[in-house]
Amino acid sequence: STALRQVSVDFPDAGLYAVSWWALGFEVIPNIRKSTICLHADEMETSVSLVAQLLRRDPARMGQVPYGESKGEEQGLNAGTEGFSLKEAVYTRQFWVVFAMFLCFGFFMFAIVVHIVPHATDLGISAASAANILATIGGLAIVGRVVLGSAADRIGNKRVFIIGFSLMSAALFWLVPSGEVWMLYLFAAVFGLAHGGVGASESPLVAGLFGLSSHGLILGVTSLGFTTGAAVGPFLTGYIFDVTGSYRVAFLVCAAIGIVGLVLTTLLTP
Secondary structure: OHHHHHHHHHOOOHHHHOOOHHHHHHOOOOOOOHHHHHHHHHHHHHHHHHHHOOOOOOHHHHOOOOOOOOHHHHHHHHHHOOEOOHHHHOOOHHHHHHHHHHHHHHHHHHHHHHHHHHHHHHOOOOHHHHHHHHHHHHHHHHHHHHHHHHHHHHHOHHHHHHHHHHHHHHHHHHHOOOOOHHHHHHHHHHHHHHHHHHHHHHHHHHHHHHEOOOHHHHHHHHHHHHHHHHHHHHHHHHHHHHHHOOOHHHHHHHHHHHHHHHHHHHOOOO
């Protein structure tokens, strides 16, 4: 998003601050009318649009030094604003590797978000507990964005992706035979923590590979991979369920997609 890009540019320790509000959308709030939610959404959109007018270009482009850096590093910071154009980026192998990584991430992430509640209720778990399992994914995603986002500043965004894909794939394999409510809560905790960390590292990963001169545009195009996966994942998962009568095969497919994402990440080079 634009806000996430602005944070990653203005603050050198961007991972620590990459905690977005969208994860809160997974929280299930009962007895709230849709009209009330729409009203608050309109208010939020208006407020964010107004506040966004106060944003300025990143400090390096304004002849200033970003918060947390010394003046002696100013030359390096100015160099950091350079990078690939979109036209140049699309001709690199890294661009399409990142695109495919984001597609894999969007595929199984939204497949789980859409289908975990029906899966839980099919197992005989109450609707309230099923909703809380989904809320656990959202809540732990916030923690993951802070913890793994902070870790990315020390170990690098590629390693966070490797950790995230590994944990999410393992969690999906754990989900397949899980039949008890505590097992689904454990899945939700691990999956949420991992996908929050990966989500926080998307923008810094792209910035590190392609620079900042066209960062917003390049991030937007690579994120089309994420949205494509997010559209296909839930649909294909539902189709497999309709054909087989079970989520077992569908979740195994999601786990396999996670492994593909992991392999792609290991192939990513500067």
